[in-house]
Amino acid sequence: MHFYIPVLTSLEEPQNTKTFKLTYNEIDYTNQRMIMKTKLVNNALNYYLENQSELRNELLDFLRIPSISTSEAHQPDILLAADFLVKKLTQLGFEKVISFPTANHPIVYAEKMVDPQKPTVLIYGHYDVQPTDPLDEWNSPPFEPQIEGEYLYARGSSDMKGQIWASVSALQSILRTTELPVNIKYILEGEEEIGSPSLEPFLKQNKALLSCDIVINPDGGMLAPDKPTLIYALRGMAYFELRVFGPSADLHSGLFGGVVDNPANVLSRLIGGMHDELGRVTLPGFYDRVREISPEESEELSKIEIDEEVYKAITGVPALGGEVGFQPVERIGARPTLDVNGLYAGFIEKGAKTIIPAYAMAKISTRLVPDQDPEDVEKGFRAYLEENAPESVRWELDLLSGAPAYLAEAEAPGVSFFIDALKQTWGVQPFRKREGGSIPVATSMKDILGVDSIITGFGLPDDQIHSPNERMHLPTHAKGVQTLIRFFLSF
Template sequence: MTDHRTSAIGYAHENSIRFLEELKDFTSIASISTDDASKAEVLHAAEWTAKHLRSLGIKNVQIFPTPGHPVIYGEWLDAGKSAPTALIYGHYDVQPVDPLNLWVTGPFNPDVRGDYIYARGITDMKGQMMVALDAYEAISKTGQLPINLKFLFEGEEEIGSPNLASFLESHKELLQCDFAINPDTGALSPDIPCITYALRGLAYMEIRVHGPDHDLHSGVFGGAILNPAQALCELIAGMHDAHGRVTLPGFYDKVRPIDQAERSELNRLPIGDQYYLNATGAPYLYGEEGFTTIERLGSRPTLEVNGLLSGFTGEGAKTVLPAWAMAKISTRLVPDQLPADVYNQMQSYLETHAPKEIRWNLTPMHGGPASISDRNSIYIKALERSLETVWHKQPVYKREGGSVPVVLDFQQILGVETVNTGFAMPDDNMHSPNEKLHLPTWYRGIDTFIHFYFNLAE
């Protein structure tokens, strides 16, 4: 098997340029799942994925329709019943590109500049999907894969995977496996390989505030009618207290605290506050008092405003008192918190604090609970050995601040644990203009997955 590993690694290195060209082709597809105008492009990405799976010799490739965007399935089970079976998860949909004017090059015109390639979805997560597939190709073209693989790629992760749980429920037998692999997380830096053992949950919502039934002249009516933009901003400002704590009633009631041993381990990670200042460009850090930055980012819940809209935002001046204001808000949740509870808490907050001069409505959009994986599983230990082989140092274990709802679905519906890993960097601009991928780390990721597939068989 050692000779096969060496051959597979050599194949990956020899085909690195082609791997990159295929990634460029994939990321040139504008598969924005939240945009109805992009439905054809999302379908194009699904078809591209299925075609690529077939080209690799993966069997039983199917495009399953859902009420939203399709699910792609494929399998390679020739390692036999005695070998472990892994279910590899990925998503081919991407975030919107706004604001477009901040992109240096077109978001769907992949551009290599130095050690980076820039494109929407290059890190989140088309590049990470291709790591798993390129490693499979390298092994299968130089011998036989020592484990069984099933592939599950969805097109709705960026909108909360609304149809994936029902798909898992109705395809349990097809998806039966020993464990799942989710390569949709990241590292702390190119020199620090990581294994993610916990992911936060999500509750996403929209608040609309209405005052007059149409925009008014701010000179004629200003001072007589409460401005909906002002009312909404005051409501948002009250959602945190002076100590950085969220003020929604009952928000912290079900928060599962981390023990002192885990707190100590998290705070031994080789990063500090300066790391986050450098990564973000912010002048100062902010957050809930009583917790370090690394604790706040993975083990504590948060509330963030994702967008605000009201009134006139075009060039020049227009003196209006707007009829309405809107905010999109997300909360990141930790174990034992539930999205439905948070929506109810927000409802209670608005009922208590919204002024009588406005009307308001709250719309829950999507979300899912947090998840934690067993750090001592044989599968995670196999990944640990793989990362150590490639990086020549032991990986660190961390909590991830982001959300991947399917991980908990795999636990609850399929009854399997998930190995979370990935090669994204905190400054890769995921969900922002100029999303990028560090190519040297990406190539090391392919090598890591080659070792991982072999280590899983041992």
């Protein structure tokens, strides 16, 4: 079954159409339906408010599980987190709940089918979390959740156990007070933080099981606590490791300095040449396939005011940078970038050691926009190195991972309902934006399942995800639950 929600694209009356007037009986029936739906929503909202503490305590238990996917030592914790979700979804009344084994970590699938003729919403999430290093920068243990003021501090609170729990809380509030008007499926993986190696094969092998009309992906975020946000585009990524080799072993910089090229110096020069004075990436062909945004979209994005002072405060930088000629909101989501993510060369411990290192290494990521291809970027990268690297060194370049950008259809099913739910909850018109990050599963689901994703989430820019002292803003999370209640009851 395919479910499509009409979207009004013009205020002009269609040509050659008849005008219909509702009878009093039809108006009365419509009003009764609206009153009944409002009552159902209010009952679910009241349940949530009355049971908020209990639901939060369950989230705290979930956050106490150190489900770090990057470490084999935490494999038992990964299994514990998957089992936690299986038990909770079973408790909620999902008829089919399965923990599918993979080559690495389980994928939890659940479904509650109320009527095959009704639309089906598939909710994506990941229960694995990032490592906690450096531990000494945490103000409290990362897996001992702490509530301070309006914030809940713990690893995974915002990314993304808290986001999973928003939908769980919303569904419990509905199921304990009424019946669902829509079918619900969950797909919850434990490998997102290691690149989701098992997810795409699982999608391909289980297309029928995962068939749906709408995908909700809450791995996005909001612009600010007072700015509800819907994301319609994501940047892709090509992630590289570049290694530059010089002498066969570290050399004395006094005896050999001046006659042997230093790989660290060469790498620094190569990196320094990857941007021009306007902030543009200099890899050959890098912009050849960039899909430029329309003037209309640029005008729409300009409604998202980027307060440079706020960004400076969040990031701690003295001034913003980036590609000249584009407004900040475009540079964040609609323009491609290249960034060095890590560097290693020579002696980096405390003290001094005067050497010419044998090699130097950099990890470099490029964020891509629609129509750019990671393999094309790799070709341009190699061409840049062949042209600019001196013959006195040799180099190696590996494309470690790559994913194309994602762009949803403006009229994707469910979008109008979700925008309305955001508007009712926050009392303001939601913002639509391009997100600078990458969520490869959105592209995979569109390619394999043929369904666009509603990319949302109730995290904030200063939640410090992937960093010490990760946190979740509790009032925003509560509004997120209320939004999801309204959305699920919209059908």
